[in-house]
Amino acid sequence: MNRTARTIASALIGAAMLGTSCLAGIGQAAAAAEGIPLILKQRVVVGGDGVRLSDLFANVPPESDGRIADSPAPGDRMVLGARQLFHYAKSFGLIWRPRDAKVYSEIVRDAAPVPPELIREALADALAREQLGDDFDIQLFNRDVPLLVATGERPTLQVRNLVFDPRSRRFDAAISLIGGESSPVIVNGRVEPMVSVPVLRTHAMPGDLIRQDDIQWQRVEARRAGPNTISRLEDLIGNTPRRPITAGQAIRTTDVLPNYVIAKGDLVTIVLKAGTMTLTASAEALQKGAVGEIIRVRNNQSRKVLETRVIGADTVTVATAQIASIN
Template sequence: MLSSLRHSVLMLAAATALTGFAAGADAATLRSDVTVSGNAVTLGDLFDDAGDAAGVVVADAPAPGLTTDISVSRVSLAARRNGLAWRNTTGLTHVTVARSGVAVPDAEVSSAVASAIIAATSSLAPSAKLQVDFANGASGIQVGIGAPATVKVEQIATNPRTGAFDALVRAPANDLTAPLRRISGRAYPVADVPVLTRDVAPGDVVRSQDIDWVRLPAMRVSQNIVTSLNQLVGMSPRHAIRLGEPIRTTDVQAPLVVAKGMQVDMTYSVGSLTLLARGRALQSGAVGDTVDVLNPRSNRTVQGVVEGPNMVRVEALGAPQLTELKS
């Protein structure tokens, strides 16, 4: 009787254990892909219900923004060693692990790459500007959540002829434990040039609010291209200039304040004496230009320097010309 009772108790205990094992197997389900935010991948990340084993580290996490695969055999070994029983009923061979992160702005990465190239290239001036184009359209560099979004170029190789580069960078910049990431692309010298924000016709005067800036490859910016505001503000087009187009120095001139055929005031000063006469401009001119002016009374031509709207200062008059100016 006692022996039979013991046998029943043992059978009940075994059944209970098997039931618990089956329940544990049903509760712990392996995910096929997961996203983590920290440096490690744990059983709690991989299973829906890892229980007390949730904090056990299975593998290092990939760098922020990247993915990696962990074999199911490795996961299974870690699970068995830590009392987590489960069955691979779906036939998984690996688990894909992604790591979330915060993108380092491409402008930050471009600046670091450009500085490294300029420092490594003797033919480039320290003040040179480089346009950096990444091979995939973006650098793809990320840092962990809460980490500073900075980057440092540890190694770089360039092709001076094509501008191609290949670099190893670390992000965050001062974290020596951060993995190196490889980026590639092309970098080339550029120049910022002013362009108009509206169509401007001859006779119009260019204002500072009419100007925007565009960045062009340096090889496209010849010596006759306007590159500064001083060359453009206050000038007038010689012909119609369309918005957004690079402007040549020969496309603009100082505004004409004397028009050919118009009446002008001529002045001549000698000592305290100033003579004034009216004439007709034979040429158009801007302030500072020398133009021919016809004295209609004498029908003789004199030369003068344009001083303002329809105002010409006659210089170096000879005796006959002085008489003509008075007449």
């Protein structure tokens, strides 16, 4: 064989070997991809109502995945031992063996405590027949109520064996989840009757005039609202604090006083409007008065005493029937 023929033969042999090597590499890569080892998860938190093979093992091919068991109840756990895990893997055609008999996987159902407001709502419905009034709150004495529900679910609660004492307003009851597997839980607490009262939006100081825009309504415990607590807007509007008043607190009648714009002995102007005619006269105030109050004044010219209504600083008005007394 001449040199040219040997060169061509060597090139053909090299190309063939290179192709074989590439095919072998591809085959090994494919085999490695198919042979990714399963990795057992020792602790698993599941959120649904079923446990899948991919919950227990990492690297489970999608086509080999499937449901293997029901999830435990919310907050409960389930433990699968080595023999069960081996059985599940083998059933789905997956190659996995436990390293020893102590291997296990713990499965916990994702759960959250039942919100206290839902417990209060259920208790309020059950207490409605006790004639507690239109407005009341429920105070729970239990720091924690061990009722768990699957995360994201809104539970339906059932109240049984309710015992209510009208004198102390305390109650005891058993509450449970409808459709749940957990045992009923005993809860106890107190019913607080509530009332709505007007309070100030911001702090007020003596001399500040209280206007309607300064007031908002707030629910407070009825036992905190005594007989002297102001419950009407007209008892606040136009008044001024006798002492500093904190925003949001219930206000007593002794906390405010009228905003007097006329003092006893002040010179005031009597104003009377009759159609298009306006009459005025000068008078002396015989008593102090706030806007809207009725006070007596003495006409400086006729010396007659009139009952007038305060309409502003040093200004009063009279009824039409007393028009003759102005002059």
